[in-house]
Amino acid sequence: MKRFVAGSFLVLLVGLMTATAPQASAQQTGAQKIAFINSQLVLKQAPGFAAAESTFNREVEGFRAEATRLQTTVDSAAAAFNRDAVLLSPSAREAKRKDLETQQTTLETRMTELRDRSIAREKELLDPITSRVQTVIDGVRAEGNYSMIFDLSVLGSGVVSADKALDLTDTVIKRLQAGR
Numbered sequence: 808m809k810r811f812v813a814g815s816f817l818v819l820l821v822g823l824m825t826a827t828a829p830q831a832s833a834q835q836t837g838a839q840k841i842a843f844i845n846s847q848l849v850l851k852q853a854p855g856f857a858a859a860e861s862t863f864n865r866e867v868e869g870f871r872a873e874a875t876r877l878q879t880t881v882d883s884a885a886a887a888f889n890r891d892a893v894l895l896s897p898s899a900r901e902a903k904r905k906d907l908e909t910q911q912t913t914l915e916t917r918m919t920e921l922r923d924r925s926i927a928r929e930k931e932l933l934d935p936i937t938s939r940v941q942t943v944i945d946g947v948r949a950e951g952n953y954s955m956i957f958d959l960s961v962l963g964s965g966v967v968s969a970d971k972a973l974d975l976t977d978t979v980i981k982r983l984q985a986g987r
Contacts, residue, residue, distance in 0.1 A: 839954035842973045844944065847960040852980045853940055859932040866928055870921045881907075881914050943982045947975055 850856055888903050895903060948956050956975060959966055 840952055841955045841957065842948075842951070842953050842975045843957040843959045843966065843969055844974070844976045844979055845960045846940075846958045848976050849940055849944075849979050849983065850936070853936050853983050854986070855936050859936060863929055863932055867925055870925055874918055874921055877914050877917055881910050884910055940979070940983060943979055947978055947982065951975075 884907055888907050892900050892903070944956060947953075953975075957964060957966055957969075959969060
């Protein structure tokens with residue numbers, strides 16, 4: 808789930824960075840207002856996030872179960888090959904080895920498919936939520952004449968200290984929950 812949440816923060820941060828054009832009043836006075844949010848808190852409190860997270864976790868658990876089952880099958884075949892290889896004729900050993908390689912390739916292909924399905928499903932579940940969050944953040948930014956709103960929950964944001972009075976996290980959460 809950490810990847811689920813972390814990936815959504817990156818999407819949110821990119822959106823924030825593209826939606827930070829200064830307002831005319833800030834440009835006229837030369838002053839620029841800035842603020843910050845904690846997108847982890849915002850996203851976790853966003854309507855629909857808990858259901859999306861639950862759905863994603865349930866579906867990914869099915870993917871994991873399939874991957875484990877496939878890996879166990881390949882591991883069993885490899886163990887049988889290693890155990891029986893000395894008893895096989897060279898041609899039979901080569902045929903079993905090729906069969907094992909085919910099983911391994913099939914496993915790797917299926918694992919890639921499952922990973923891709925997981926990523927696509929995560930995006931499908933999160934896009935409407937992150938879009939709504941972005942809309943609310945853009946509205947708060949515009950109404951408050953903020954030039955920029957930073958996300959302090961992203962590692963490497965560069966911000967090491969900030970005045971808590973500039974934190975708009977609660978404002979964004981309240982608007983999301985109020986449906987505005």
